[in-house]
Amino acid sequence: MQYRRKWYMKLIIMLLFFLALIWTLVPVYIIISNSFRRTLDMKIMPPRLIFQPILSHYQKIFALDSFGKYFVNSAIISLCVTMITIFFGTLAAYGIKLFKSSLGQHLSNILLLGKMVPAITILIPLFMMMNRLKLTGTYVAPVLSHCCMSLPFVTWLMASFIRDIPMEILESASVMGCSRMKAFWLLILPLLKPAIASAVILVMQSSWNELIFSLQLTNLKTYPLTVGVARYVGAVSVDWGKCSAAATITMVPIIIVGFFMQKFLVSGMTAGAIKG
Amino acid sequence: MRKNFKFSLEKGDLLPTLLMMPALLMILCIMIIPLGYGLFLSFFQVGFGKTDFAENFIGLTNYLKFFHDGTARKAVLNTLLFSAGATAGDLFWGTLGAVLLLEINEKLGKILRPVITVPLLVSPIIVGLIWRYIYDVKGILYWILGLFGLGIKEFPGVTSASTALLCTVIAHWWQVVPFVIIVMTAGLLSIPEEFYEAAYVDGAGAFQSFFWISFPLLRDVYMVVLLISGVDTLKVFDIIYSLTGGGPNNSSITMSIYAYSQAFEQSNLSYAMALSFIAMTVTFLAFGVPFVRHNFKKHKE
Numbered sequence A: 001m002q003y004r005r006k007w008y009m010k011l012i013i014m015l016l017f018f019l020a021l022i023w024t025l026v027p028v029y030i031i032i033s034n035s036f037r038r039t040l041d042m043k044i045m046p047p048r049l050i051f052q053p054i055l056s057h058y059q060k061i062f063a064l065d066s067f068g069k070y071f072v073n074s075a076i077i078s079l080c081v082t083m084i085t086i087f088f089g090t091l092a093a094y095g096i097k098l099f100k101s102s103l104g105q106h107l108s109n110i111l112l113l114g115k116m117v118p119a120i121t122i123l124i125p126l127f128m129m130m131n132r133l134k135l136t137g138t139y140v141a142p143v144l145s146h147c148c149m150s151l152p153f154v155t156w157l158m159a160s161f162i163r164d165i166p167m168e169i170l171e172s173a174s175v176m177g178c179s180r181m182k183a184f185w186l187l188i189l190p191l192l193k194p195a196i197a198s199a200v201i202l203v204m205q206s207s208w209n210e211l212i213f214s215l216q217l218t219n220l221k222t223y224p225l226t227v228g229v230a231r232y233v234g235a236v237s238v239d240w241g242k243c244s245a246a247a248t249i250t251m252v253p254i255i256i257v258g259f260f261m262q263k264f265l266v267s268g269m270t271a272g273a274i275k276g
Numbered sequence B: 001m002r003k004n005f006k007f008s009l010e011k012g013d014l015l016p017t018l019l020m021m022p023a024l025l026m027i028l029c030i031m032i033i034p035l036g037y038g039l040f041l042s043f044f045q046v047g048f049g050k051t052d053f054a055e056n057f058i059g060l061t062n063y064l065k066f067f068h069d070g071t072a073r074k075a076v077l078n079t080l081l082f083s084a085g086a087t088a089g090d091l092f093w094g095t096l097g098a099v100l101l102l103e104i105n106e107k108l109g110k111i112l113r114p115v116i117t118v119p120l121l122v123s124p125i126i127v128g129l130i131w132r133y134i135y136d137v138k139g140i141l142y143w144i145l146g147l148f149g150l151g152i153k154e155f156p157g158v159t160s161a162s163t164a165l166l167c168t169v170i171a172h173w174w175q176v177v178p179f180v181i182i183v184m185t186a187g188l189l190s191i192p193e194e195f196y197e198a199a200y201v202d203g204a205g206a207f208q209s210f211f212w213i214s215f216p217l218l219r220d221v222y223m224v225v226l227l228i229s230g231v232d233t234l235k236v237f238d239i240i241y242s243l244t245g246g247g248p249n250n251s252s253i254t255m256s257i258y259a260y261s262q263a264f265e266q267s268n269l270s271y272a273m274a275l276s277f278i279a280m281t282v283t284f285l286a287f288g289v290p291f292v293r294h295n296f297k298k299h300k301e
Helices: A007-034 A039-043 A056-063 A067-098 A103-114 A119-132 A140-162 A167-175 A180-191 A193-208 A212-217 A225-230 A240-260 A262-275 B014-041 B061-068 B070-103 B106-116 B124-134 B140-147 B164-189 B193-201 B206-217 B219-234 B238-243 B255-264 B269-300
Strands: none
Touching (some): A007 A240, A007 B070, A007 B124, A007 B164, A039 A240, A056 A067, A056 A240, A067 A103, A067 A180, A067 A225, A067 A240, A067 B014, A103 A140, A119 A140, A119 A212, A119 B255, A119 B269, A140 A193, A140 A212, A167 A180, A180 A193, A193 A240, A193 A262, A212 A225, A225 A240, A225 B238, A240 A262, A262 B106, A262 B164, B014 B269, B061 B070, B061 B269, B070 B106, B070 B164, B070 B219, B070 B255, B070 B269, B124 B140, B124 B164, B124 B238, B164 B219, B164 B238, B193 B206, B206 B219, B219 B269, B255 B269
8 A cells, every 4th residue: 555565575466466366266167167078078187278168067967957947946945035034134124223122132132143053953853844844845945944044144234234324314204204114115225225235145145055954955846956966966976077067057147146246245245244 | 231131112112023023933933943842852762753752752861972972072073173273264364365455456456356256156065066176186286286296195185084174174265265355355444544654654564553553443343253254164064065075084074064964864863953952052152142242232332
């Protein structure tokens, strides 16, 4: 910044910059490029940068394992989760703001402690309950479980944005004869648009990428993409061709969405941490 | 803190209570009731088919079994090691990256910023998969090490019990360090430039001004990152599931992985429940109090 730089410092910083770039991008590139390589070629080192791309891995996973369906499942689950958690989470966050007694604080603490419960602790009894209710293998089971994992976070995030809205806005609204719910729809919600966009991308990616609940609560008909990927990962060996293709299909869409919503992704993550 | 502890509703608190109801109900049905049911189960000997509770009451046997189970103890130790290593690395590399990101000129920063968000969007199971390919004996890592004359003897990677856990920690860093960089960058930018100028005039170097200005001012940010990263790493499942599967020889097994395999591979449901409750207790013991206290402090401000 304001320090005058020696030439070698500039050089070191440039080097570190390229190292960071390679470190971050090469692993992703490896998997994407491998999905277009013949399985035998993946073991050739150094990896060839120019090769004849093939699509047979993709043909296999779409034709034999209905990855098209998994894709639709993932989309349905993550969209439902996003809508439900943001709707309920925003309402709850507004509730925390409106509380006059300390009850709101205690309730938000309970929500926050929900963030600390390991997925596996809920999964085992939830699996048995869902089995009893005949809900395993429907969209209900993964959607509800993902919602439950994301809801504390969304409430927390929205509450940290709502806290920044001055109380005076609400007070003047009530002077004008506006009910508190009307004030929410007309005044608060429009102010929360960027916050909602942040929550959308963060919740969508966490549901899209979630594995442990989906692994047990879905069946052949409702598998999302992550379970499709997990099914190719064996204890001893991995079918790298199919795996790379499946992984590419899973990560590329959400990376593209994330790229376009990058501003909100970053502001959501920093809001959670900086504002608390 | 105790003084405020009252559950009386003041006038006008009905609407906020109603607003919070759906979220709380959902948490109640999907989290708290299953937790209670799970705790109940952990005192019985039940499998997937058996549901006769009266005959199968075994009390604390499952919890006592934990203390005699070498693998379970190893899982607890590994979880704590993973969490400590991963969190420490997250904070260290994250700070380093954030400082670097602010040092490079604007143009390059604009390139790097969208790039570092990529790992955050990749599913942890795919992160594990990517690194499994990198660590492959015939893979890219050993080719690069080979260029320097190093091989599998010097760094056995995922094939040896001594380094398998380290390998998973590195994969975790790859994914989470960008998050810390983003948060730290925002934190560093919030510090007024004048502080550094004053330090420069007083003759402080770059390191000194970091330790005496940035670090104390970012204490809260460090606290939050520590809490988030700490809690998440104690729950780790996906990365290890696809990278090592807990092996070789249980050297990278964690609480979640062990409980999962006990439940769904060995069908020891009640023992798995007891294990996962111990995992949860560890998390709460480590981070529960600071978590709530932090939330409380922020709320009061």
